[in-house]
Amino acid sequence: MRRLIFLAAPLAALALPAATGAQGPRAGISLESDAYLITFNTQDVHLGGRLSGVARPGNQRVRLRGSTAPFTRFGNGRTTRTAADGTFSFTVRPTQNVHYQVVAATRPALLSPQVNVFVARRVTIKVSSGRPRAGGRLRISGYAYPPGDGAAVDLQYLRGANWRTVQRRRLFDVGPTRSGYRFIVSAPRRRTRLRVIAPETRRFVTSASNQRTVRPR
Numbered sequence: 001m002r003r004l005i006f007l008a009a010p011l012a013a014l015a016l017p018a019a020t021g022a023q024g025p026r027a028g029i030s031l032e033s034d035a036y037l038i039t040f041n042t043q044d045v046h047l048g049g050r051l052s053g054v055a056r057p058g059n060q061r062v063r064l065r066g067s068t069a070p071f072t073r074f075g076n077g078r079t080t081r082t083a084a085d086g087t088f089s090f091t092v093r094p095t096q097n098v099h100y101q102v103v104a105a106t107r108p109a110l111l112s113p114q115v116n117v118f119v120a121r122r123v124t125i126k127v128s129s130g131r132p133r134a135g136g137r138l139r140i141s142g143y144a145y146p147p148g149d150g151a152a153v154d155l156q157y158l159r160g161a162n163w164r165t166v167q168r169r170r171l172f173d174v175g176p177t178r179s180g181y182r183f184i185v186s187a188p189r190r191r192t193r194l195r196v197i198a199p200e201t202r203r204f205v206t207s208a209s210n211q212r213t214v215r216p217r
Contacts, residue, residue, distance in 0.1 A: 027053035031112035048089035057086030061105040069202035096203040125209035132187035134216035158193040
């Protein structure tokens with residue numbers, strides 16, 4: 001009896017790896033983005049992934065889903081079909097922060113990990129003079145895209161290595177595609193680099209205009 005038990009144990013150990021290997025790769029679907037931060041209405045985002053671990057990865061329907069602020073639910077979007085190797089892609093141009101995922105119409109359905117794409121407003125800037133009189137009136141104005149009437153914008157000066165907010169205003173209505181802003185300040189008494197910031201909201205990340213330099217006279 002002892003001899004039979006002794007021989008059975010090695011045979012069971014040899015059989016275990018074969019059974020484990022027979023299970024094959026786990027079914028799943030991936031999702032990646034070629035950009036995770038964009039400026040509003042300036043570029044497309046390409047989303048893509050692969051369906052794997054299924055018997056027939058080709059010609060499977062994949063649906064793109066998106067969630068925007070307050071990010072409590074995903075809405076259904078476009079669909080596509082996988083290529084023969086299980087790959088797929090979508091091209092999107094988000095207008096605000098979006099969480100994306102895809103669902104493959106397999107049995108059971110497969111859900112990808114979530115991919116986040118963040119959007120910054122496009123903020124323009126114009127100064128009334130690059131050579132203002134020191135202490136005189138200086139006007140800074142511009143637009144923010146898309147419109148966000150009532151949202152805050154900050155005028156900032158570069159002091160040493162840090163940006164300092166010197167004034168806050170609110171965006172106002174100038175039409176259906178953009179909002180405007182305007183600052184009126186005393187011109188600095190020394191060479192100063194400045195910019196305008198639209199602070200972070202749930203819909204947009206912090207957005208900055210180009211920098212301008214004024215050289216008082």
